[in-house]
Amino acid sequence: MRHLLLGNEAIAYGALSAGVAVAAGYPGTPSSEIIETLLEYRDRFVQWASNEKTAVEIAYGAALAGARALAAMKHVGLNVAADPLHSAAYTGVVGGFLIVTADDPNMWSSQNEQDTRWYGLQSYIPVLEPSDPQEAFKMAKEGLMLSEALEHPVILRSVTRVSHVRAPVVVEPPAPPKFGKFARNVERYVLVPQNARRRKAEVLRRWDSFADLSSRFLSIEGDGEVVVVASGVGYLYAVEALERLRVKAAVVKVGMPVPLPKKLADVGAGEVVVVEEGDPVVEMQLRAMGVKTRGKIDGFFPKIGELTLRSVVEGISKALGLGVRLPDPPTPPLQPPPRPPYLCPGCPHMGTFYAFKIASAGQKVIWSGDIGCYTLGINTGQQDLATHMGSSLGLGMGIAVADREKLVVATVGDSTFYHAALPQLIDLKTKKVPLVLVVMDNEYTAMTGGQPSPSRSVPAERLAEAVGVKHYVIDPADLKRSVEIAKAAVADAKSGEPVVVVSRRPCTLEALRHARRSGFKPPKFYVVADKCRSCGICYNVLKCYAIAKLPDGKAWIDPSLCSGCSMCAQVCPYDAIKPTEPEKVGKWLELWSQA
């Protein structure tokens, strides 16, 4: 049966058909749907972990005990899990251990575009690379079985254009989960230096044998004087580009780019064109084998961003000296202004940012940000940095001790707080760094589609209390009270005390979904045009996306976007913003807080 599946769904079904029993991951675009799909299968242990390291460790431990296990994350997440990853190659595993990472070239929703395949070379772990959802299904299944056969972890590298491509996929039914039993093997599993040294020799011995194994994932299509070596999604672009250019070529399709099979050393007597997504990982290995290549290293294809049919057509044309240049695309008759992403209308973070903006007015503030929806605080000028998970408190502490004249307000979402900020919270207390840590708690990992965060079972203020840091809790939809408490927190930090403010209200989108399901229609707000004095507080300071500025400066609320949060009515100094159904406002805020 063919289903129209997302690459990530196909990966989940592939793992299921291989009898995966344990799976863990941390949400991150473009990887989240792998665990989301597996969560439907209750006969297995499938969990969102608090971060990628924990996820990899759960799967690694399960595989040591002989289970078939999978860990899923986005490319940058593998950095967080890099420590256990490298050790996993040294100990090897007993069951199957598949690490799935989804890379995000062009950084559609990431802070860098690193190529996971380097991790394969660095940690001595083979990497499989599918080109489309059908292959993703197949390779997830084969990867898990291969890992078990080799007693060695295997990485499956996806990219945005595989993970988030939907295509017809033929799937096989799930196999029963294979759990296991742990058998002691101290020499293998306890990596004290003496044992680790022995294991390194074993890893290298295995690595040599993997090079031949990867020929299983190699196929050659067509023939011609030109030889194109293509890996992953690069294969699809290469086939289409060759068709477009009417070039007859032998296409060597590489399914396991790390390590490359030694027999590729004989490929093509002349120069080989290499098409791959990300860094020149295949090309570099080919050069190390003595093959002459034309690819990214010498600039035939761009080193930045995703492959596109255009860049591959032009790259192959350049590499073969065909002189084909595609015409420039047309320009629009009217240049539309950029539409940067904004916080959703009614986002609780909108209220949190507003409260801290008012509370810190007149102070020199460094807004130390983090990775999540709330990075969009950049639109109100309240994000001065956001570099990686945990940058808010981590870098914020460094800035606070280096630049003592400024006030640091570190903003972190709930999911990121549990992911990265907990050990930092301990440093905050023990080093007594004076700053305000704002936990923007909307009880979901909202940016990746609303996965549950640990917020409800482990409230952030309880952790602050346990650590011994002063803390407050606010409801950001109550702006007056939020501003008061934000002022108190700012005063605490100014007096030299670290302080935590947990700002809690569930994600608006989740609340709206709940309301829709229960048949409740939230109220809307509208602007009484006569009363509006064009002050712009609602659209300039609160920056609600649903509020447009009319040509005369007055505000207008788009009823199709308004979520009924009431924050604009609270900030309006002229009482010009009213609800359509006043009796519903309180009920809605109440329902929302329970979403």
Added chain:
Amino acid sequence: MVTSVVIVGVGGQGVMTLARWLGRAAMAAGYDVKIAEVHGLSQRGGSVEVHVRLGDRVYGPVVSEGDADYVVAMEALEALRAFRYIGGNTVLVVNKRVIQIPGRYLDPEQVYKALQTYKNLRLVPAFDIAMKIGDPIYENSVLLGYLAKLLGVDERVDWLDERNRRAFDEGRRLASGDLQPSASSMAS
């Protein structure tokens, strides 16, 4: 032969759903299909773009600049932004609606006028029809009906519920050249 469709709009409008449903309709009509989605940053408010390619055998999932057969915009400013996908014979289908950008205001009539300089424009009142059916969320089903008719994949859409089906039929009717929304289906 592969047909390339680029669908654009604003986060929250149901761009992904439109693309997914179009893909299902194409698959039901016997085509191979690839849909390239980008999700993540823009739940609400950002520019969203999805590519759908259908044919006997589809390789690349992404449509290149100047290469689209159809550009479908759920919002008029996004239609302008998607001009780079337009080639010689591209049909540009635009929902007659402007979603303003915070802090800016563009006169919708000026936007439509700019769009009308393009010969193959079809301005579709999907938003108005959706509002008459009772909720803006149906505008993507109007566009689905319109597009499915143009592509000849409008036969099997059995997953649509009653109101989405009504929106779909309105869109289909508009694409058939009957430019007046029918009175019967408008009564809600």
